[in-house]
Amino acid sequence: xxxxxxxxxxxxxxxxxxxxxxxxxxxxxxxxxxxxxxxxxxxxxxxxxxxxxxxxxxxxxxxxxxxxxxxxxxxxxxxxxxxxxxxxxxxxxxxxxxxxxxxxxxxxxxxxxxxxxxxxxxxxxxxxxxxxxxxxxxxxxxxxxxxxxxxxxxxxxxxxxxxxxxxxxxxxxxxxxxxxxxxxxxxx
Numbered sequence: 001x002x003x004x005x006x007x008x009x010x011x012x013x014x015x016x017x018x019x020x021x022x023x024x025x026x027x028x029x030x031x032x033x034x035x036x037x038x039x040x041x042x043x044x045x046x047x048x049x050x051x052x053x054x055x056x057x058x059x060x061x062x063x064x065x066x067x068x069x070x071x072x073x074x075x076x077x078x079x080x081x082x083x084x085x086x087x088x089x090x091x092x093x094x095x096x097x098x099x100x101x102x103x104x105x106x107x108x109x110x111x112x113x114x115x116x117x118x119x120x121x122x123x124x125x126x127x128x129x130x131x132x133x134x135x136x137x138x139x140x141x142x143x144x145x146x147x148x149x150x151x152x153x154x155x156x157x158x159x160x161x162x163x164x165x166x167x168x169x170x171x172x173x174x175x176x177x178x179x180x181x182x183x184x185x186x187x188x
Contacts, residue, residue: 030083032066132183143168
């Protein structure tokens, strides 16, 4: 087990025309969140407890480079990173789930996305995607299991900003359009 992170993640954020995304006055951002550890405190065995599981870095038009722990260094097993690209206004543009192992430098544009599914790492149950369309702030939806995260039209939403959760109950903090597809990822 390493005493320092052995994964170097690099990323260059561009628009569809090949222009650098982000500037000093309006930076784009890359958000990295550790997921999949269930009810177990994630740790680097013999090194540390992971007190901060979310990291966000601004892109001002230059390539990004960040060191991360590999999934083989994190306990419990089965964790993954949810990586989200946000525009200068904080809107989610893209997101994906990734696992990194060993010692390597990985460019995000070449990284293989995973689809987290099946049993949770601690054997609590399986993951279920539940439809939960709301229409206005304060709309409440009761899921069939513990809510892990919420997606609107395929975009990962931000807990406490876009919605709040209490066990299996989701309260939306924003208006969800009538044609929106809203899903909650739940442990059942």
